[in-house]
Amino acid sequence: MMKKVVGKVGVGLVFMGILLAELVGSSTGAIRHDYGDALSKSILFFEGQRSGKLPPSQRMTWRKDSGLRDSFQKSIGESQIGIKHIDLVGGYYDAGDNIKFNFPMAFTTTMLAWSVADFKPFMGTELPHALEAIQWATDYFLKCTRMPGIVFAQVGEGFADHNCWERPEDMDTPRNPFAVSKKYPGSEVSAEMAAALAASSIVLRSSNRTYAARLLSRAKTVFEFANTYQGSYNDTLGHWVCSFYCSYSGYQDELIWAATWLYRATKLPYYSNYVLNNIHKNRGNFAEFGWDTKHAGINVLVSKLGFAKHLQPNPFVTNAENFVCSVLPESPTTKSVAYSPGGLLFKAGGSNMQHTTAISFLLLVYGRYASSLKKTIQCGNVVVNPPRLAQVAKRQVDYILGGNPLSMSYMVGYGKKYPQRIHHRGSSLPSTDVHPEKLECQGGTSYFFSSNPNPNVLVGAVVGGPDINDKYPDSRADFPHSEPATYINAPLVGLLAFYKAH
Numbered sequence: 001m002m003k004k005v006v007g008k009v010g011v012g013l014v015f016m017g018i019l020l021a022e023l024v025g026s027s028t029g030a031i032r033h034d035y036g037d038a039l040s041k042s043i044l045f046f047e048g049q050r051s052g053k054l055p056p057s058q059r060m061t062w063r064k065d066s067g068l069r070d071s072f073q074k075s076i077g078e079s080q081i082g083i084k085h086i087d088l089v090g091g092y093y094d095a096g097d098n099i100k101f102n103f104p105m106a107f108t109t110t111m112l113a114w115s116v117a118d119f120k121p122f123m124g125t126e127l128p129h130a131l132e133a134i135q136w137a138t139d140y141f142l143k144c145t146r147m148p149g150i151v152f153a154q155v156g157e158g159f160a161d162h163n164c165w166e167r168p169e170d171m172d173t174p175r176n177p178f179a180v181s182k183k184y185p186g187s188e189v190s191a192e193m194a195a196a197l198a199a200s201s202i203v204l205r206s207s208n209r210t211y212a213a214r215l216l217s218r219a220k221t222v223f224e225f226a227n228t229y230q231g232s233y234n235d236t237l238g239h240w241v242c243s244f245y246c247s248y249s250g251y252q253d254e255l256i257w258a259a260t261w262l263y264r265a266t267k268l269p270y271y272s273n274y275v276l277n278n279i280h281k282n283r284g285n286f287a288e289f290g291w292d293t294k295h296a297g298i299n300v301l302v303s304k305l306g307f308a309k310h311l312q313p314n315p316f317v318t319n320a321e322n323f324v325c326s327v328l329p330e331s332p333t334t335k336s337v338a339y340s341p342g343g344l345l346f347k348a349g350g351s352n353m354q355h356t357t358a359i360s361f362l363l364l365v366y367g368r369y370a371s372s373l374k375k376t377i378q379c380g381n382v383v384v385n386p387p388r389l390a391q392v393a394k395r396q397v398d399y400i401l402g403g404n405p406l407s408m409s410y411m412v413g414y415g416k417k418y419p420q421r422i423h424h425r426g427s428s429l430p431s432t433d434v435h436p437e438k439l440e441c442q443g444g445t446s447y448f449f450s451s452n453p454n455p456n457v458l459v460g461a462v463v464g465g466p467d468i469n470d471k472y473p474d475s476r477a478d479f480p481h482s483e484p485a486t487y488i489n490a491p492l493v494g495l496l497a498f499y500k501a502h
Contacts, residue, residue, distance in 0.1 A: 033401045039496035045460030046133040052090040062431040062456045066168035071177045091140035095485040096424035098168045099156040106192040107291040108486040109137040113199035115494030122501035138200045151190045154178040158244045164441035165448045186233030188247045190226035191254035194219045198261040249293040252281040257294040272307040286319040287326045287336030296323045300362045304369045325379035332380040342405040342470040350480030351464035353488045360393035361491035405470045413459035420453035421476040423483035427458040462488045
């Protein structure tokens, strides 16, 4: 059978609709983007999500201190684990609410660290800001893991918080901390936190060796806890977490993911052997990657690290390339994604941009790995050259920045046209500088329903994005499309750094 070759000098033979979208972006794809400006703003966004005592260097000045009494109230599980008080000030709010969900926060941190680990040479003057964003999370995770045998999984009660529309600076909803323990395990959140600590130790090593060593030591301890006392936090904390960040893929993927990052940080055979000995537990959907499911990320990262290359065939490479083939528009294999008429990569469910940025990140990482080996990827009868992966990822980044049928940037504050009414409490309510009086729980309701633009620009925030037909209503109430999230931005940081330099 004749093979089609894609990637070296063009896109080859692709589906006509996607080809047209890639070439012209529905008449907007030719826009030249300032990837450096977008990179700066994508990192600045994290300052708008900070919880705790803000530093003098805070650049998003409409945000103020918040959550300063986190954990002063009675802890959930006190009768079982004996917690009376622990300082849990700091960390990030995940999206447009005021809760600290540590499972997606840890994934965000892992991806920020991976962005720096692989694309540091291209970050330029934004590197210190990226490292600061990472350390803001790791300082908090050190607090969450400092009690032996206990890992804090969440601060704040989601139902109470979501019943209010108030600034983080005004929060008066319960700030109870939720923990997992030996008796009440939560391996997915604990292992993801171990991954975040290990990955962060790699990128912080050159600037603060002592601090990085502390992160790595804690990562090892938390990994052993997660592995020794296996169980899902769904069973322990399901009532409080499962309406927001339930773990649907189980926790084995997080354990393998954490071991992979610990191997990258330490090069110790103990961790690579753990991954290899648990291959059979990484048989989930090879095409899924995000805060819940790590399979595609594991396969790409292990392939890149090379410690499974003695296996023939190498299941990690096989699955990584199956993932790639399931995403490429021209691949004849079964697709794991759809594409909008304008060319946006799309998966079912809300907040689609989380899939767009995470999958594009993996494509770029694997494409660079394949290029270093001068290897092609076989997708059925189509032969794909590595540059094609970077091209597909870049098309997604360009779509986010305005190369789409609406000519709208989905990054707030970037470009001439961007979302004005994002689903975000702090952004949509007047700042304390403008309105110093406290806004009670329901005090912001009129602002929520207002058709006016948000008064505070959450610079760099990438919203959930348009629907499958490239439509975006720009409605605060339409949270699946208008709400930003930290785990949308984190992979985008690495992508933007690369395209800034290329």
